[in-house]
Amino acid sequence: MKHFYALFFFFIVSAGFGQSTSAQGDIEGFKIYPNPVTDGRVYIITADNQPKTIRIFDVLGTPVLETTLIGKELNLNGLNSGIYLIQVFEKDKVATRKLIVK
Numbered sequence: 001m002k003h004f005y006a007l008f009f010f011f012i013v014s015a016g017f018g019q020s021t022s023a024q025g026d027i028e029g030f031k032i033y034p035n036p037v038t039d040g041r042v043y044i045i046t047a048d049n050q051p052k053t054i055r056i057f058d059v060l061g062t063p064v065l066e067t068t069l070i071g072k073e074l075n076l077n078g079l080n081s082g083i084y085l086i087q088v089f090e091k092d093k094v095a096t097r098k099l100i101v102k
Contacts, residue, residue, distance in 0.1 A: 027088060027095040036100035040077040044069060046090055053089040056099065058082065076101060 029047030044052065054074060056065040064079065079101050086099040 027090050027093045030088065030095045032086070032088075032097055032099070035097075036102045037076055038102050040075060042074050042076055042099070043072050044074060044088060045072055046088075048090060050090050055087040055089075057085045057087075059084070061085075 027046050027048075029045065031043075031045040033043055033045075035042070044054070046052070049072075052069045054065070054067050054069050055063060056076075056079070058064050059082070064084065065076075067074070081101050084099045084101060086097055088095045088097075
């Protein structure tokens with residue numbers, strides 16, 4: 001019976017932490033290309049085409065780039081080859097994707 005209570009408690013706690021309150025849903029019309037990035041430039045397109053806050057993290061979760069993007073083109077020449085996580089914030093929405101830099 002103790003195992004049941006522990007499992008129930010873990011489920012309730014994880015469900016509470018799994019919900020985001022600051023950013024609601026994915027960005028409408030979100031596209032990122034080319035992925036994998038080969039020439040140091042990536043294009044980020046959304047339906048609203050509003051200014052976006054971009055955060056890029058390495059595989060250990062360390063932030064490697066944070067910038068605001070007004071247009072569509074993001075210069076990634078400063079990043080080494082590897083796998084990254086990119087978060088794009090636009091208004092009250094967020095999109096998170098894997099980004100590969102060759």
